[in-house]
Amino acid sequence: MAKLKLPKGSPSIDMTPMVDLAFLLVTFFMLAADFRTDEVVKIEIPSSIGKDDIPQKTLVMVTVDTKGRVFFTCSGEEVRKKVLMQMAAKYKVPFSEENITTFSRMEGGFGCSMSELPKYLSLEAEERKNLPNATIPVDTTKNNELADWINFANREMLDYGKAKFEEENAKQGKGGIPLKPEDFKPKFVLKADMEAEYVKVKTVIEVFRNLKLNNLNFVTSQEAQQL
Amino acid sequence: MAEIAESGGGDDKGKKHGKKGSARIDMTPMVDLGFLLLTFFVLTSTFAKPKVMSLTYPAKTEEQGPEPPKVKNGITFLISDDKVFYYKGQFYPVGNAEGKPATELIETNFGPEGIRKILKENNTYVLNKITELNGQLSKKQISDSIYKKKVIEAKGDKEALKVLVKTDMKAKTRNFIDVIDELYIAQIGVIAPVDITKSEQALLDEKLKQ
Numbered sequence: 185m186a187k188l189k190l191p192k193g194s195p196s197i198d199m200t201p202m203v204d205l206a207f208l209l210v211t212f213f214m215l216a217a218d219f220r221t222d223e224v225v226k227i228e229i230p231s232s233i234g235k236d237d238i239p240q241k242t243l244v245m246v247t248v249d250t251k252g253r254v255f256f257t258c259s260g261e262e263v264r265k266k267v268l269m270q271m272a273a274k275y276k277v278p279f280s281e282e283n284i285t286t287f288s289r290m291e292g293g294f295g296c297s298m299s300e301l302p303k304y305l306s307l308e309a310e311e312r313k314n315l316p317n318a319t320i321p322v323d324t325t326k327n328n329e330l331a332d333w334i335n336f337a338n339r340e341m342l343d344y345g346k347a348k349f350e351e352e353n354a355k356q357g358k359g360g361i362p363l364k365p366e367d368f369k370p371k372f373v374l375k376a377d378m379e380a381e382y383v384k385v386k387t388v389i390e391v392f393r394n395l396k397l398n399n400l401n402f403v404t405s406q407e408a409q410q411l
Numbered sequence: 412m413a414e415i416a417e418s419g420g421g422d423d424k425g426k427k428h429g430k431k432g433s434a435r436i437d438m439t440p441m442v443d444l445g446f447l448l449l450t451f452f453v454l455t456s457t458f459a460k461p462k463v464m465s466l467t468y469p470a471k472t473e474e475q476g477p478e479p480p481k482v483k484n485g486i487t488f489l490i491s492d493d494k495v496f497y498y499k500g501q502f503y504p505v506g507n508a509e510g511k512p513a514t515e516l517i518e519t520n521f522g523p524e525g526i527r528k529i530l531k532e533n534n535t536y537v538l539n540k541i542t543e544l545n546g547q548l549s550k551k552q553i554s555d556s557i558y559k560k561k562v563i564e565a566k567g568d569k570e571a572l573k574v575l576v577k578t579d580m581k582a583k584t585r586n587f588i589d590v591i592d593e594l595y596i597a598q599i600g601v602i603a604p605v606d607i608t609k610s611e612q613a614l615l616d617e618k619l620k621q
Contacts (some may be wrong), residue, residue: 210445210448218457220457230588230589233592246442281460324474376588396470398467401464404588405462
């Protein structure tokens with residue numbers, strides 16, 4: 185009887201299409217998606233028909249979570265560093281070199297009072313997330329640290345925005361579409377959890393309004409417009 | 412690892428000549444690398460880009476200003492925990508000096524049959540104007556910039572609906588955003604998130620008890 189002839193050696197499959205596919209997907213993900221920033225708290229954002237993108241360049245953001253805890257962040261490593269220096273000078277809190285570096289790299293925001301900030305910054309990123317009472321003091325009378333954060337961030341962001349505007353204008357040369365200076369002004373964004381009590385959000389809004397910053401942007405997820 | 416498997420080698424005479432067939436490279440490590448990178452990018456990336464909804468608050472005045480301006484065509488929404496009430500026009504407490512009947516709150520809901528319907532019915536002036544302008548725009552009778560200017564003008568018109576939004580202590584952020592969202596859908600130009608007054612609060616509490 186004729187024996188079935190088995191191929192000698194290991195059977196090899198042509199992997200080329202698989203490689204093609206894998207790298208195609210890699211390229212797609214690299215180009216199409218943004219990196220997720222490390223957020224301090226998980227926020228369920230409400231939905232609206234708002235269709236403007238979050239201003240990434242000159243963003244000053246306050247986050248309010250379900251429990252009403254308040255967090256703060258702004259864009260730009262340099263800006264964050266300068267803001268921290270000013271806050272440190274105002275509240276006379278010493279920061280080590282490491283603390284400042286950690287702070288300037290914290291893109292996702294932080295929630296802590298000034299007096300405890302050095303200790304907060306020396307914690308590991310994961311530990312910071314597990315602090316149940318971490319919040320920035322927002323008091324309408326005294327001890328309104330959030331107002332100071334916003335105020336300093338606003339000033340720094342103005343300078344930063346101006347520099348950035350000139351830089352990008354120079355880079356673009358004469359040919360391109362003229363850039364709008366408005367795009368480089370500080371933008372105030374409020375990210376509040378769906379279930380957060382509105383009263384808490386309102387105190388934050390009042391802080392903004394007391395600083396004469398009346399144009400606020402609420403972070404929302406987009407929903408289709410029903411007609 | 413990366414061996415080159417020769418196919419069709421094995422010449423018994425040991426004569427040197429070109430390899431027959433194609434030299435195959437083991438692609439497995441490359442696939443591994445590809446999928447490793449793929450996994451990394453899938454896990455670290457976000458697609459759902461959050462959007463923002465901008466809202467301009469009225470500027471705060473230093474002194475305790477005079478009574479808020481009396482608007483003819485206005486609606487006030489009172490928001491509590493997942494509930495929304497409204498009344499039209501001005502607020503009249505029980506036994507007011509003008510002798511008008513006391514304001515009653517009407518309950519509605521956040522859905523399309525609730526707030527949206529009310530706003531649509533009361534903001535017909537602006538909505539009709541916008542439909543008209545849309546028609547003109549699509550026929551290229553007016554330019555884009557004029558269109559935008561006219562829309563803003565219509566929204567700020569005397570006839571346009573003005574809306575006050577008031578929240579009590581129990582309201583959730585979601586409720587507030589929902590209402591503001593509906594106002595944007597209904598093309599309301601004048602939106603004022605203001606503090607709730609004591610008499611309104613009392614009326615709301617009473618209504619909530621029922």
